[in-house]
Amino acid sequence: MAFFSKLMGQYGIDLGQWDIAYPKNQLDQSPSGVSAYPAHLRALQTSGDIRSVSRLLIVADNDSDPAATYRGLRKRLREVRFHLPESPLEIGDGPPKIAALMLPWSDQPGCLETLMLEAVFALRPRLEDCVKEHCKCCTPDSLDWPISRLSKSRLHAIIAGCCKEPAASLAFVWSKDGNPIPIDSAAFDRIAEFLKTFAAA
Numbered sequence: 001m002a003f004f005s006k007l008m009g010q011y012g013i014d015l016g017q018w019d020i021a022y023p024k025n026q027l028d029q030s031p032s033g034v035s036a037y038p039a040h041l042r043a044l045q046t047s048g049d050i051r052s053v054s055r056l057l058i059v060a061d062n063d064s065d066p067a068a069t070y071r072g073l074r075k076r077l078r079e080v081r082f083h084l085p086e087s088p089l090e091i092g093d094g095p096p097k098i099a100a101l102m103l104p105w106s107d108q109p110g111c112l113e114t115l116m117l118e119a120v121f122a123l124r125p126r127l128e129d130c131v132k133e134h135c136k137c138c139t140p141d142s143l144d145w146p147i148s149r150l151s152k153s154r155l156h157a158i159i160a161g162c163c164k165e166p167a168a169s170l171a172f173v174w175s176k177d178g179n180p181i182p183i184d185s186a187a188f189d190r191i192a193e194f195l196k197t198f199a200a201a
Contacts, residue, residue, distance in 0.1 A: 002171045003112065004059075004195075010183045011192040017199055034060050034073050038080045045080065050096070057198055058084065058100045061111035063148045070102060089194060091201045099198055105190060113170075114151040119185035120158060127180075131157050155181075 001020060008015050023036035037058065044050040058077070062069050074084045084099070085092045088106040091099045104115035121128045131154045135142040142150060159173055160166040162180040173179050 001059075002174055003116075006174050006183050007188055007192055008195065010188075011196070013192065013195055013199065034069070034076055037073070038076050041077070041080045041082055053096045054094065055198060055201065056082070056096045056098045057195075058098070060100065060102055061148060062102050062104070062109055063111065064109050064146050066102060066107050066109060070100065073100060091198060097198075097201055101191065101194060103191075109147050110151055111148040113155040114147060115187055115191075116170075116181050117151055117155055117158075119182055119187040120155070120180050122185055122187060123182050124180070127158060 001022060004018075004020055005015060007013075008018070021040070023033075023040035037060075041050075044053070058073065060069065060073055070088055077084055082098060083092060088100045088102040091097055103112045104110045104118070108114075134157055135150070135153055139145075142153065145153070158180050159168055163173060163176045163178040165172075165176050168176045168179075173181065174183065
């Protein structure tokens with residue numbers, strides 16, 4: 001993911017130690033969620049590529065229920081004989097050593113976009129009320145949406161309003177004029193520190 005490549009560069013983490021990939025929908029190859037992990041990991045096993053992996057970091061969104069999401073993730077991985085530790089951020093013995101990084105953080109509902117909004121609002125606090133009102137105006141019941149849907153909607157509304165290319169996706173927004181997401185935000189410090197810890201494990 002572009003976010004993690006950008007974050008590692010910002011925090012001086014050696015990208016040469018990492019192969020960043022994400023599970024994809026088998027029908028159209030679009031990024032998918034927790035349910036796509038078994039097929040992705042099974043492919044690593046089948047190809048033999050898993051033998052060259054010394055550490056495996058699984059990253060997923062918590063969505064509305066962090067505990068339930070993590071339980072589901074552990075169950076999915078057990079289907080292909082990968083065993084995550086009892087809690088996120090714990091590093092299991094290998095090979096390969098394995099851990100899960102749940103976003104925006106271990107016990108916090110939401111997704112990557114929730115964390116990005118935190119970074120945006122810390123730098124430009126006036127945007128918070130503006131984008132809330134924007135979403136409410138577009139869809140009056142938006143405040144009742146699940147947190148991940150709401151976070152994604154608000155972040156993309158901000159990107160559309162700030163970037164010269166309003167349809168810029170999270171894969172490309174980092175190089176666009178007007179990118180509103182400050183990659184040097186303290187909101188990302190915990191993630192960067194865990195990446196360093198995991199790389200050294």
